[in-house]
Amino acid sequence: MKITCSFLMTLLLCQGALADLNVFVCEPEWQSLLSELGGSHLRITTASTAAQDPHYLQAKPSLIAAIRDADLLVCSGAQLEVGWLPLLLRRSGNAAIQPGSPGHVLAAMLVRRIEVPQSVDRRQGDIHPEGNPHVHLNPANVRRIAQVLGDRLAQLDPANSNDYNIYQTDFLSRWDKASARWRMAAKPLTGIRVMVHHTSFSYLIDWLKLNRLADLEPKPGLPPSAAHLASLLSAYSVNPPIAILRTPYSSARSSKWLAQRLNSRMLELPYTVGGGGTADLFEVFDRTIEMLLKVST
Numbered sequence: 060m061k062i063t064c065s066f067l068m069t070l071l072l073c074q075g076a077l078a079d080l081n082v083f084v085c086e087p088e089w090q091s092l093l094s095e096l097g098g099s100h101l102r103i104t105t106a107s108t109a110a111q112d113p114h115y116l117q118a119k120p121s122l123i124a125a126i127r128d129a130d131l132l133v134c135s136g137a138q139l140e141v142g143w144l145p146l147l148l149r150r151s152g153n154a155a156i157q158p159g160s161p162g163h164v165l166a167a168m169l170v171r172r173i174e175v176p177q178s179v180d181r182r183q184g185d186i187h188p189e190g191n192p193h194v195h196l197n198p199a200n201v202r203r204i205a206q207v208l209g210d211r212l213a214q215l216d217p218a219n220s221n222d223y224n225i226y227q228t229d230f231l232s233r234w235d236k237a238s239a240r241w242r243m244a245a246k247p248l249t250g251i252r253v254m255v256h257h258t259s260f261s262y263l264i265d266w267l268k269l270n271r272l273a274d275l276e277p278k279p280g281l282p283p284s285a286a287h288l289a290s291l292l293s294a295y296s297v298n299p300p301i302a303i304l305r306t307p308y309s310s311a312r313s314s315k316w317l318a319q320r321l322n323s324r325m326l327e328l329p330y331t332v333g334g335g336g337t338a339d340l341f342e343v344f345d346r347t348i349e350m351l352l353k354v355s356t
């Protein structure tokens with residue numbers, strides 16, 4: 060977005076408005092990816108942190124203000140943000156980022172989604188009616204999304220398309236090298252037995268071919284009940300998982316109860332950028348594999 064600085068605006072305000080595109084992202088993983096793809100051409104507002112559950116965010120006035128000025132919106136989609144994003148979009152009065160416009164990108168719609176239910180009954184607590192939306196934990200998905208986003212930046216801001224092309228090529232080259240390194244490093248993880256609190260790690264588990272025994276949530280979004288945890292304890296007490304995985308925003312209580320009784324490890328993985336002190340998507344994968352290797356040996 061081009062902004063002309065009037066003489067009434069302070070130098071500071073003008074400096075803050077120098078970016079060429081205002082971008083609104085729902086989750087930190089997309090902030091990290093867009094920083095790689097857009098550099099200083101973008102001013103990015105991120106709606107959530109790694110410590111916040113992206114399923115249940117508050118549509119705060121500060122977010123409405125940010126989305127109002129956005130040229131591009133990037134969220135996971137597949138109904139991950141269904142509880143709060145539609146309200147923000149309605150309140151924004153911003154045609155550029157409404158569904159169907161080039162400024163509205165849902166990452167989960169760009170990749171093959173897994174765990175798409177045959178039929179959905181929200182009364183049963185399933186909050187993933189369009190399949191699993193936590194798509195960023197497979198490097199191949201990130202690659203595909205980076206291709207689309209890089210092209211979209213060039214389309215929305217043609218004056219800087221040359222830069223966007225250079226950033227995209229550079230990112231994809233570094234990402235491919237890192238992906239090959241991760242695959243090699245993670246070989247010993249094939250088949251390790253894990254449980255998960257929520258289905259946050261399904262793409263990671265799929266990619267690394269871990270053996271996911273069960274979820275602590277009876278259905279995605281339905282809190283672990285005492286009866287469900289007791290049934291897991293009974294079913295896996297003889298051959299327990301080596302670890303029970305959860306995100307930084309998931310409560311540790313159920314994992315702790317079960318891990319103590321099964322003699323399994325509790326593992327809070329970074330999940331997204333900022334989790335476990337990670338600074339970017341590369342570090343999320345580095346740290347995740349490192350932590351899994353540590354508990355598996």
Ligand SMILES: [Zn+2]
Binds near residue numbers: 186279
């Ligand atoms: Zn979810």
